[in-house]
Amino acid sequence: MKSTLKTLVYTLLFISISSAAKAQLTVPDSLRIGLGGGLFSTTGSNFGTDVNVPTNAEAGAAYSYGAGVALKVDIPVLSHVLVTASVGYNTFFKSANGNKSQQAITNATLPNFNTIPLKVGVKLFVGGDRFYAQGEVGETLLANKKALYAMYSNAFTWSPGIGMIFPLQKHHRYIDAGIRFESTQTFYNNNNNNNFWALHLAYAFNLK
Incomplete structure (x- = not known):
């Protein structure tokens, strides 16, 4: 089922990008590079390894918050349509009661949860060149698997998201701010998804 979903999503993305490229008349802008950071808030209490919770009991969240950096490239293919590619490094910090959570191992310190997301997607500007909606798919690597x-x-x-571009006084320089929801499938043999909300802020510039 997971392989089927991945194949379907990647196929739809490839068709969308190919269609946009074939329909391209003039490139409205040049390649744009952005470097920024983000703050994350996980959802639920099973981020990480997932847990087995007894009936009527409540699981303690091992990871609640995180932070990360990312490098993103935006490639214009149509007016108000860009193809994106990004790489990042994220760290999810153990919560105050992380060592006592169901994910902890007895007498062992629970480590941070470090990931490297690699994603591609499409960014669509709506009603001008400031506000955009974006969708991304890819693979997330677990940096500290062992x-x-x-x-x-x-x-x-x-990962779907929305954001805004704020042009700076210097030509072709921008601030990119937005919010997204991100979901990564399990790194263990279970049905858990690692979900979180992210706020990002980046400095971006055109190569021209």
Whole structure:
């Protein structure tokens, strides 16, 4: 099922990008590079390894917040349509009660949850050149697999989001701010998804 979903999503993305490229008349802008950071808030209490919770009991969240950096490239293909590619490094910090959570191992310190997301997507500007909606898919690598006793080194990731571009006084320089939801499939042999909300802020510039 997971392989089928990944194949479907990647196929739809490829068709969308190919269609946009074939329909291209004039490139409205040059390639844009952005470098920035983000703050994350995980959803639920099972981010990480997932847990088995007894009936009527409540799981303690091992990871609640995180932060990361990312490098992104935006490639214009149509007016108000860009293809994106990004790489990042994220760290999710263990919560105050992380060592007592169901994910912790007795007498072992629970490590941070470090990931490297690799994503491609499409960015669509709506009603001008400031506000955009974006969708991305890709693979997230687990940077400290051994420390987390994970079974897999990578997992499928998808992420929708919205944002705004704020032009700076210097020509072709921008501030890119936005919010997104990101979901990564499990690194273990279970049905868990690692979900979080992210706020990002980046400095971007055109190569021209």
